Amino acid sequence: MKKLFAGFSMMILLLSSSVYGKGNEVLNVTSPDGSLEVTVAITDNITWSLEVNGSLVAGPSTIALELEEFGILGHDPVLRNSFTASKDEVIETILYKKSTIENSYNELNLIFRGRYSLIFRAYNDGVAYRFVTSIKDDVVVKNEQSSFVFPDAKEAYVPYVREPVGRYQVSFESTYDVLPLSGVKPDSLIITPLLVKNNDGSSLVISEADLEDYPGMFLTVNEDATGFEAEFAGYPLEEEQGGHNNLQSYVTKRADYIAKTYGNRTYPWRMIAVGKNDAELLNNDLVYKLASPSRIEDTSWIQPGKVAWDWWNDWNIFNVDFRAGINTETYKYYIDFAAENGIEYVILDEGWSESTNLLNVIPEIDLQEIIDHGKEKGIGIVLWAGWLPLDQQMDKVLDKYSEMGVKGYKIDFMNRDDQKMVNFYYRAAREAAKHEQFVLFHGAYKPTGLHRTYPNVLTYEGVYGLEQVKWTDYLEMPEYDVTIPFIRMLAGPMDYTQGAMENANRFNWRAVYSEPVSQGTRCHQLAMYVVYDSPFSMLCDNPTAYKKESESVNFIASVPTVFDETVPLAGEIGEYVAVARRKGDAWYVGAMTDWNGRQIEIDFSFLDEGEYKATVFADGINADRAAVDYTKDEIIINGGDKLKIEMKSGGGWAAVIEPVK
Structure with a gap:
């Protein structure tokens, strides 16, 4: 307690x-x-x-x-x-x-x-x-x-x-x-x-x-x-x-x-x-x-982590011997990918059940088989739920799926914050906690401290996140990406749903619904896992893409989702941001810029005295032309050192820093 x-x-x-x-x-x-x-x-x-x-x-x-x-x-x-x-x-x-x-x-x-x-x-x-x-x-x-x-x-x-x-x-x-x-x-x-x-x-x-x-x-x-x-x-x-x-x-x-x-x-x-x-x-x-203090006496069962996500990548796995889509084989494949790469959860987004009846699972899904496969591999299963059918069936839904072993719910499409809807948030958090299940809210108003009162509320949307690149004509995502840490994120955790492996500069980018591409560089995406607060972080791209990018996946998997310490390093709203976070004796540093390439200086005075090994992901020399270009290097840093880093247009920089023993 x-x-x-x-x-x-x-x-x-x-x-x-x-x-x-x-x-x-x-x-x-x-x-x-x-x-x-x-x-x-x-x-x-x-x-x-x-x-x-x-x-x-x-x-x-x-x-x-x-x-x-x-x-x-x-x-x-x-x-x-x-x-x-x-x-x-x-x-x-x-x-x-x-x-x-x-x-x-x-x-x-x-x-x-x-x-x-x-x-x-x-x-x-x-x-x-x-x-x-x-x-x-x-x-x-x-x-x-x-x-x-x-x-x-x-x-x-x-x-x-x-x-x-x-x-x-x-x-x-x-x-x-x-x-x-x-x-x-x-x-x-x-x-x-x-x-x-x-x-x-x-x-x-x-x-x-x-x-x-x-x-x-x-x-x-x-x-x-x-x-x-x-x-x-x-x-x-x-x-x-x-x-x-x-x-x-x-x-x-x-x-x-x-x-x-x-x-x-x-x-x-x-x-x-x-x-x-x-x-x-x-x-x-x-x-x-x-915010009001926690109303959950024992919170030991609430486990943060990362989740392999299906919807953003439109279930577009390939090089497999089955038809990809909303079916049992596809989700078992996602589970295997998560287990192989240290990802804690897999989510079944919209489509696993009838739209307005969460108790009726579609014939293509054997939910118990998926949950059991996840248990064998050490992977928890999370279910998407429209808020209205969940509200109408809450007791039955929570009873049924908690008994089956579901860990939590992504609740979506509230799109209101009147008194009645605010009360729904509290009810969903309270009742899920009774079943030792967590929730994340999409289609959601900004955090107001409910994640302290009910710590099983892991994260919220309420942000113009990466899903928007599937259909928008908005060309300023990198600028927005370095604006929200100073405003929206101040209210609490945000589920931006990052992790794109297909990346493009401002001139090459186009909105593509089924095979989406992010604006900005690969390292811009990697840095989000450090810069953005969210105890429950999505990997938005598909397992096939990640299997070709093992270095990026290994970095993403290595970054915790909750920390012992946070240190702001530098930032100007709408221009750039740099943050360091500590978990145990390891530090994680992330920096991002808007469409303007720039150099900034990182001051490592947050480190104790001694020698550290830093595994660094930086924009490649051609990342402003081919946004997927990056370098991975290991360097030695001492506490108190200063290092100039360069970020290309829409770029980023990320590092894992560990003491040399």
């Missing part, structure tokens, strides 16, 4: 000596290192502001919570008391990018007349606030006002909602438009996280954490284009089954309220992560720190 606290933990509560009432109050809370300061002003409403090193970077921003029978909490507020608190602890993580997190913050708790309070926290790497209500009966939340004003904004990285079915039925897979705030489209809906870059080079990332029994937060630009306002999907009143293979539920009527919920509760955290430079954002833990 893994507990929250390890090491030194302290909590101090100080009762303010002031007597409060209706009037003008200004209260402050600062981060432990003193660099961040939140100021809360209470007049006829409640506003908050954020200063970083004495400069105003956010606010004043107004907040309020409207309840149907209790009015607008935050309008004409009467402050009854305030408390400050400090905490300094170490969190032992479960299946994360580091084994421990230093969790230090100062907190301001404001108690108002009307049975509500506000909690503000200031960390060294960001700030957050949340509402708390202490109302006996259930409440109807009409709306929540949450604004984010940025007085020093240079530009924002805006992931617009594109081609929704209705305003809130979206896949959460958007690229970024880099715009001044004045250039953001009025009334457009924007998904979070969203990054704002300030004129001084610092960055602020808006997101949320501990989202439970409540809708997710979208953003819209405010009227004077100085920031953003929160917007939430109304509660679904009427739904209609449809969409891809009849797997989705479209909301045809929404209520004029956003949630019905308990009156005695905490509400989701509204947060801004702060990066004084871009590289700091690569190691931000704010979402994890704000």
Whole structure:
């Protein structure tokens, strides 16, 4: 059983000596290192502001919570008391990018007349606030006002909602438009996280954490284009089954309220992560720190790893004596490949069962034979599931397939984050955990900390991943690839589904559905296994392709999916990124660039003193012309060395570093 606290933990509560009432109050809370300061002003409403090193970077921003029978909490507020608190602890993580997190913050708790309070926290790497209500009966939340004003904004990285079915039925897979705030489209809906870059080079990332029994937060630009306002999907009143293979539920009527919920509760955290430079954002833990602790007592059965995936490569294995496709022979072949190469899992994606009935396996699949073959080879089997049929049959599905030996589920096509859908995520995670099964969410909204609360939630999509190259005309994937580590990945793990062995430069690339090709070099793909956080990582290409590329497969298999330590090395959002991660005494380094070839310097001061052997994969001299070109070398590195590396257009660099014994 893994507990929250390890090491030194302290909590101090100080009762303010002031007597409060209706009037003008200004209260402050600062981060432990003193660099961040939140100021809360209470007049006829409640506003908050954020200063970083004495400069105003956010606010004043107004907040309020409207309840149907209790009015607008935050309008004409009467402050009854305030408390400050400090905490300094170490969190032992479960299946994360580091084994421990230093969790230090100062907190301001404001108690108002009307049975509500506000909690503000200031960390060294960001700030957050949340509402708390202490109302006996259930409440109807009409709306929540949450604004984010940025007085020093240079530009924002805006992931617009594109081609929704209705305003809130979206896949959460958007690229970024880099715009001044004045250039953001009025009334457009924007998904979070969203990054704002300030004129001084610092960055602020808006997101949320501990989202439970409540809708997710979208953003819209405010009227004077100085920031953003929160917007939430109304509660679904009427739904209609449809969409891809009849797997989705479209909301045809929404209520004029956003949630019905308990009156005695905490509400989701509204947060801004702060990066004084871009590289700091690569190691931000704010979402994890704000999330509720694990509700699974024994997590030893949850095993991370990599998975051989069938859908992206369209089951296109060849040089075999059977017809490849969704059938038993094909999946046994995938299992044999995984076993031969140290890959822990094989997934059966869409097609193994009837589309709308997960209990009816198609005749071409002998599922028990596949599971048993996997057991013989030490390979776990994962099943794809459309969310709606799973929701309709959950108890029967989990009972049946857990008894057969299935390890987990890839749940897909939710494409919503209203309160009802958020509750489905929690139910799926909770019920799967009872059967000692894990889940990964595709067609999913961004992570908000559920992977801490239920560590059997291994990863999420919510990203414009490699699947897009099968059909898109978007030519900027390498730029996007070095943007998401600073924004989307800050929220939590992401299933980009990397690992393409067919690679092309910008001029040769074409979208091909059945035999897809990645944009950028081979080493760009390899580096993703280090740079991208995901305890459950796909190998998207087919076994036939991998068998011709044993060096690449051996590298992929060697990289862990969870780590003891993460060190950002360098990065500029949308340009390049470099990260080092440690597991045991081995280090793994990954670097990627956009379509601009570049040299960067890697500083190995993260290594202890001594001599290390580095197995290095680098872009070949012709990788800008033939993107599959790479070199593999072994070099000796000493702790504290610096090394200039070169990445070609759309390129990458990756290394495994082990001490010389």
